[in-house]
Amino acid sequence: MGDLDHRQLGVDLYNATWDLLGRDDRSAEEDDAMLARAYASFHHWGQVAGVRPENVGRGHWLCSRVHAVLGHADAAAHHAARYVAIARAGDVADWDLAAALEASARAAGVGGDFDAAERFEAEERFEAEARQVCADVSDAEDREVVEADLATLPRRP
Structure with missing residues (x-):
């Protein structure tokens, strides 16, 4: 996983979470995806060297x-x-x-x-x-x- 840009993935997944958070017409599957994106963003930020x-x-x-x-x-x-x-x-x-x-x-x-x-x-x-x-x-x-x-x-x- 060393080649992954964890910071960029964290940012992209954070923004993708907000894409779903901003909608009030989400399906149950989209709710699941929103939760998964939030945790994935959290995970990738935690992998960034020198995370603050x-x-x-x-x-x-x-x-x-x-x-x-x-x-x-x-x-x-x-x-x-x-x-x-x-x-x-x-x-x-x-x-x-x-x-x-x-x-x-x-x-x-x-x-x-x-x-x-x-x-x-x-x-x-x-x-x-x-x-x-x-x-x-x-x-x-x-x-x-x-x-x-x-x-x-x-x-x-």
Whole structure:
């Protein structure tokens, strides 16, 4: 596998995942392909020599987002928590923690257990912290991306 350009494969698969994420008319087979693409992107980024923590974290974010879209709350929460841990450890861009917390809030909301106090409090806490961290993001475009994601979080019915 030494001849593979893992970085390029990771990028291409990340973008291919978004091609499916952006559609609301996916078939079950396309949902499967979307999940496979997210994990394949994550895998290939992990094979890049000198991969940076933010690349690993963002791979977790993509897997979390796909699982959230598919309604897999536990898997979404797992990957979001991994991204939070990576972002809190530092050596990432200033918007990574906000994005990781957004993923955690989304995973909590997808769980749909809004009557369980700890779940609802977790969603609110993650969202509030994400908004606070997002306010400190230096690049306006990065801040807008995270704020747009926060605006699409699942809400109590």
